[in-house]
Amino acid sequence: MKKFLKILLVVLLIVALGFSGKYLIDSNSKSPIVFTTEKAFKTSIEEKTVATGKVVPEDEVEIKPQVSGIIEKIYVEEGAAIKTGELIAKVKVVPNEQSLNSARGRVKNAEISLANAKQDFDRNKALFDKGVIATQDFQNVKLRYDQAQQEVRNAANDLQIIRQGSTGGAKAITNIRSSVAGTILEIPVEEGDQVIQSNNFNDGTTVATIADLNKMIFEGKVDEAEVNKLKIDMPLKVSLGAIRDKEFDAKLKFIAPKGDEEQGAVQFKIEGEVFLDESYFIRAGYSANASIVLDVKKDILAIKEALLQFDRETEEAYVEVQTGDQEFERKDIEIGLSDGINVEVLSGITEEDNIKVWNKTEPVKKEGEEGQN
Structure with missing residues (x-):
């Protein structure tokens, strides 16, 4: 019995060793990852930046009243084309009580001065007629009389302006007319609204905003890292969010001398003249992106940027070049211009080198494949 047990243990041990050996052989016989290679090639690379912004009219004019009052009638609508001098609205004048009282007092004072000057004139005229x-004395008296008459007229006109807004008629209404030709972008007031005249102390109420939509510019911002690469008259390609599959040519015309900090980054404002296509109607305020070519190099040696590796300590770029069957060695390279897909190679490799595609991973086996094998 003991002999039988010994024989059974030996057999079981042999079987266990056999399975272990098979497992080790199978594990070691798994094929390693096979790395593919690619070569450098000649191509052209453009370095671009994209500025986000909007398209706006080159000039916008705000129409403001010259007198304070209440909007009595509006004759135009937003979006309508308008010519220079065309009537926009009428304002009914509401006199300021303090100014009205002051003007009345000035008229009274002028009339009193005129009455006194007239008496002086009549008395001296009788003496002059008698010799x-x-x-010379009579001319001086006549001059004072004439000046008193003019002062009465001036005071009366000022009173009428305060009451009626002008001296041209009896109706207390003044007309607001367009000072330029273009399209009405906005009318921020309604009939019955009170408006304030434009003066040295107040910008006044805007009755309408007018612009020429045939002259549009792109307004955007670029990062400080790229602003030094920009030059006036550089070409731009402007794409609008509202119009797909269409790019408009533009030309850079302004670069701000001062930047604004936004979320920790300094941004510089730029403006570009947009060359419009008559088949498209461009509305003011469309969101837009401007693509700017910062640098171009043609017929240069390049590789795909995905082939690059970077040293963890020096952060220098390098690639792995094939030296034998699945054997590679590191080669440091100097890189130049990049467009995000391809990168220029200045030195370190040639077109003959096979470069390792380093980020290749082993395919994941599907369920059931292991059992089938």
């Missing part, structure tokens, strides 16, 4: 006073 009692000299001609």
